[in-house]
Amino acid sequence: MNNHLLSLFQLCDSNFPTGAFSHSFGLESYIQADKVHNQATFAEWLEIYLMEQLVYADGLAAKIVYEALDDENLDNIWKMDRLLTVQNIARETREGTQQMGKYMAKIAESIFDAPMLSLYKERISQKEAFGHSAIAFTMAGHYLNVPKQTTIMYYLYSTIANLVQNAVRAIPLGQTAGQKIIYSFQPKLEAAVNKIEQLEEIDFGAISPGIELSQMQHERVNVRIFMS
């Protein structure tokens, strides 16, 4: 492992303060409906969330942004920033990713001396950009010369690891069960990265109805531990 990879790895830490611990992205709706209640049902949800939402939104955006950074095509980056936000039909999930994106850009910018991250942070504070972790993370990966597919893989890994930590608290699951799920997701993350490589721009934002509905329904959940 070289130092660059280690630097990017820092952003994957579930203690990295983006606020990911307060978002379940619809998982809490399933927990309350007792659809997700143990390791097996959680792993099933997590795989669907990865393959049916993350891949088409965050993952595909990360790929497009990485390529845009290679081509210095900034317009494409701002376009993806907007798309990532407005394609989120569920308000809480949309606001959650925006909040997390803002923190990710801010902290990443303060630890790496990356001009793109400074520009992104500046645009977010000027309300010229919405902010999304997938974009800030990709900017960091690109700056650190981490290859595209590795950057995407690490981003997806960090999202999965955060959700597992949240599930451990909320379902609850044992810490060991959580770690086993993260380990078992290695081939799935690889499959996700391969799938993203094959997607085209028209595939962006495709979502399955159930996943989205659970995120919309969360707004009306009475007792909650997560903001989405």
Place this chain on the structure above:
Amino acid sequence: MPEWTGLLELDAERRQDKTVTKNLYFQGAFKIMRPVYHDRSGHPSYYVLNPGGGYLDGDTYRMKISLGERAELTLTTQSATKIYKTPKTHAYQEAEFYLEEGSYLEYLPDPLIAYKDARYLQRNTVHMAKGATFLYSDILTPGWSPDREDFSYDSLRLINEFYMEGELVSYDHIKLNPGEQHMNGIGFMEGYTHLGSFIVISDKVEAKLIDQIYDMMEQETEDFKVGISELAVSGFTIRILANSTQVIERIITKSHHIISQEWFQTKPSSLRKY
């Protein structure tokens, strides 16, 4: 320019209290009937017909609807849109809507029925000026199949893009892919067969209106699953999973009634097709 299976262009404008057709053009497998002014209002309803009876392999349809300032109209279909098997190329429909300031468009087509081995891609692009209002619904239903499977179609993809004053403000991309997905599983259709959407974009949408619609839906006793959420622009989306077209239609109609009551103190006119 590709040869469209069906092509339709309609421009409407407001003259005093009445919205009238300014330009109309259609060819191929799209036809439009003379507009009906329900309840002696100045608000016309246009009915689109598909004389071909359904969408087949490789069919391409295009619609362009433009509303001038303060024009108001309802666009619907004469009957359900049927998508048959598409062995070689998916069926495709694109629709562009241009809404000038203060205009009001309801696009409420009948359900879409997807039969065995059907693949369909639909793109709606809506360009709105400030003060314009757009109401849209769709209902996706599985068609009868010889082996009585619920999801015998191959894939349905519906993309809705909304631009306000030239800027993308909402992007909606639903994908149902029984060819690859486990439809009854968590995250997909959750044990239901039909999917409905009702999208409303307007400056006039307030949180109170959304609460009112939510309360109405809470009162419904049929078996369905519903979500309602505010968009990044002033407006909201409702998604409904159910086992019949009727349940979805009733929720959309009731929501539509609440909107008309709140905004205009009127009831929407029945589209009286049958």
